[in-house]
Amino acid sequence: MSSSSELQLDRVDATPGSGRAAGIVGFGSALPSGIVSSNAIAQRIGVPAGWIERRTGIRRRRHAGADDRVWRLAAAAGSDALAAGGMDADALDLVLVATLAPDDITPNAAPLVAQALGATSAGAIDVGAACTGFVSALELGAACIESGRAEGVLVVGAEIMSRFVDHGDRRTAGLFGDGAGAVVLAPGQSGRVGASVLGCDGAAAEFIRAPRATGLIEMDGHETFRRAVATLCENARQTLAANGLTRDDVDLFVLHQRVCST
Numbered sequence: 104m105s106s107s108s109e110l111q112l113d114r115v116d117a118t119p120g121s122g123r124a125a126g127i128v129g130f131g132s133a134l135p136s137g138i139v140s141s142n143a144i145a146q147r148i149g150v151p152a153g154w155i156e157r158r159t160g161i162r163r164r165r166h167a168g169a170d171d172r173v174w175r176l177a178a179a180a181g182s183d184a185l186a187a188g189g190m191d192a193d194a195l196d197l198v199l200v201a202t203l204a205p206d207d208i209t210p211n212a213a214p215l216v217a218q219a220l221g222a223t224s225a226g227a228i229d230v231g232a233a234c235t236g237f238v239s240a241l242e243l244g245a246a247c248i249e250s251g252r253a254e255g256v257l258v259v260g261a262e263i264m265s266r267f268v269d270h271g272d273r274r275t276a277g278l279f280g281d282g283a284g285a286v287v288l289a290p291g292q293s294g295r296v297g298a299s300v301l302g303c304d305g306a307a308a309e310f311i312r313a314p315r316a317t318g319l320i321e322m323d324g325h326e327t328f329r330r331a332v333a334t335l336c337e338n339a340r341q342t343l344a345a346n347g348l349t350r351d352d353v354d355l356f357v358l359h360q361r362v363c364s365t
Contacts, residue, residue, distance in 0.1 A: 122249070123248070123249050123250075123251060123290055124248075124249065124290065124291065124292050124295045124296070125244070125245035125246075125248035125249050125256075125288045125289070125290065125291075125295070125296045126288065126289060126290070126291040126292060126293045126294040126295050126296065127286045127287070127288060127294035127296060128188035128189070128190065128287050128288070128289045128291070128293070128294060129184040129185060129186070129187035129188020129189070129190065129286065129287040130183075130184055130187055130284075130285070130286055131179075131180045131181060131182065131183025131184030131185070131186070131187060131284070131285040131286075131287075132180050132183060132282065132283065132284045132285070133176045133177075133179035133180040133183065133261075133282065133283045134165045134176075134281075134282045134283075135165050135166065135167040135168060135171045135176065135263075135281050135282065136165075136168070137165060137166040137167065137168055137281075138163055138164075138165060138166070139163060139164055139165075139166050140162065140163045141153075141155035141156045141159075141161055141162055141163060141164075141277055142155075142156075144270075144276050144277045145277070147270065147271070147276070148270075148271060148272075148273045148276050148277075149273075150273060155277035158277075159277060159278060161277065161278070161280075164279070164280030164281075165280050165281050165282050166265040166280065166281055167263045167265060167266070167281040171263060171281070172206050172263075173202055173204070173205055173206050173212055173261050173262065173263050173283075174200075174205065174206060174212040174215040174216055174219070174261070175219075176261050176263070176281070176282060176283040177200050177202070177212055177216045177259040177261035177283045177285070178215070178216045178219040178220055179283065180259055180261065180283035180284055180285040181198070181216055181220055181257050181259050181285045182220060183285065184257065184259075184285040184286055184287045185220065185257070185287055187287075188287040188289070190255055190287055190289070191221075192217075192220040192221040192222040192225075193221060193222065193223070193224065194254070194255045195217075195220075195222040195225040195255045195256065195257050196225055196226065196247070196252075196253035196254055196255055196256065197225055197226045197227075197228070197244065197247055197253050197255075197256045197257070198213050198216055198217040198220075198222055198225050198226070198227045198228070198256075198257045198259075199213065199227075199228055199229075199230055199240040199243060199244050199256065199257065199258045199259070200212040200213040200216055200227075200228075200229050200230070200240070200259045200260075200261060201229075201230040201231075201232065201236030201237045201239065201240040201258070201259065201260045201261070202229060202230075202231065202236065202260070202261050202262055203231065203233050203236065203262055203264070203267070203313075204262075204263075204266075204267060205229060211227070211228075211229040212229055212261065213227035213228050213229050214227040216257075216259065220257075222257070225257075230243065233311075234311075234359060236260055237258070237260030237284070238299070238301075239301070240258045240259075240260070241258050241286070241288075241296065241299075242299050242301060244256035244257075244258045244288050245288060245296040248288050248289065248290055253288075254289065254290065255287065255288070255289055256287070256288040256289075257285060257286075257287055257288075258285065258286050258287075258288060259283060259284070259285040260283065260284050260285075261282070261283035261284075262279075262281060262282070262283075263281045264279035264280065264281060264320075265279065265280070265281050267279075267313055267318060267319055267320050268319065268320055269319045269320070272319075274322055274323075274324050275320050275321075275322050275324075278322075279320070297342075297345075297346040298342070298345035298346050299342060299345070300338055300341040300342045300345055302338070304330070304334070307326075307327075307330055309323075310322065310323040310326050310327045310330070311323075311327055331359065335358065335359070339356070
């Protein structure tokens with residue numbers, strides 16, 4: 104059996120001129136008002152000032168208040184993206200919300216976001232893939248545009264991770280923040296979403312988990328970091344190859360926070 108990377112490289116041709124393309128036409132974001140500095144967390148968990156920032160590259164992060172909701176952050180980011188893209192909500196065919204944990208078991212976040220925005224005739228689906236949720240949702244949304252099944256897709260990533268962190272655990276207390284980001288997809292070459300290379304390693308599941316019994320993130324940071332760097336580099340090479348690019352063609356690499364200091 105071929106690996107998932109090989110399957111993607113064989114299947115996807117997203118180079119210009121290869122057919123109908125999906126383009127990003129609008130960006131949006133939303134943040135809760137609470138701001139927590141790394142030094143404040145360092146003092147709480149008993150480590151020196153600057154310890155968290157040196158290890159993560161994070162100086163401060165946003166934390167939601169008791170009344171904040173994932174779907175409201177997602178809707179605010181979605182509204183921002185629609186305005187930036189000049190698209191009305193009723194032109195959306197699909198709303199995808201990537202979130203690790205919606206506010207309730209049911210309803211999911213996506214239908215609430217669609218209703219809040221006025222996208223009442225759009226399909227609405229949550230994508231639960233943790234750190235890869237937004238990228239996975241973007242791939243699904245782009246595929247719907249490329250296949251002609253949709254003319255307008257809203258993709259949102261939204262999390263309130265501060266509710267799932269043990270704030271006394273030095274391994275995770277300084278890593279996660281809260282907020283939402285969104286993009287609007289439409290047919291076209293402008294802002295084109297290129298080929299992606301998706302894969303997974305279920306054998307590494309033990310390194311980051313949130314057991315149902317506690318609902319809190321547990322993480323082997325050292326092993327996660329080691330595997331993430333190796334996997335990220337290989338995945339980046341494969342993705343560049345899938346798009347007919349080299350690293351010299353790239354002006355900016357935007358990496359996951361756990362590898363931002365490498």
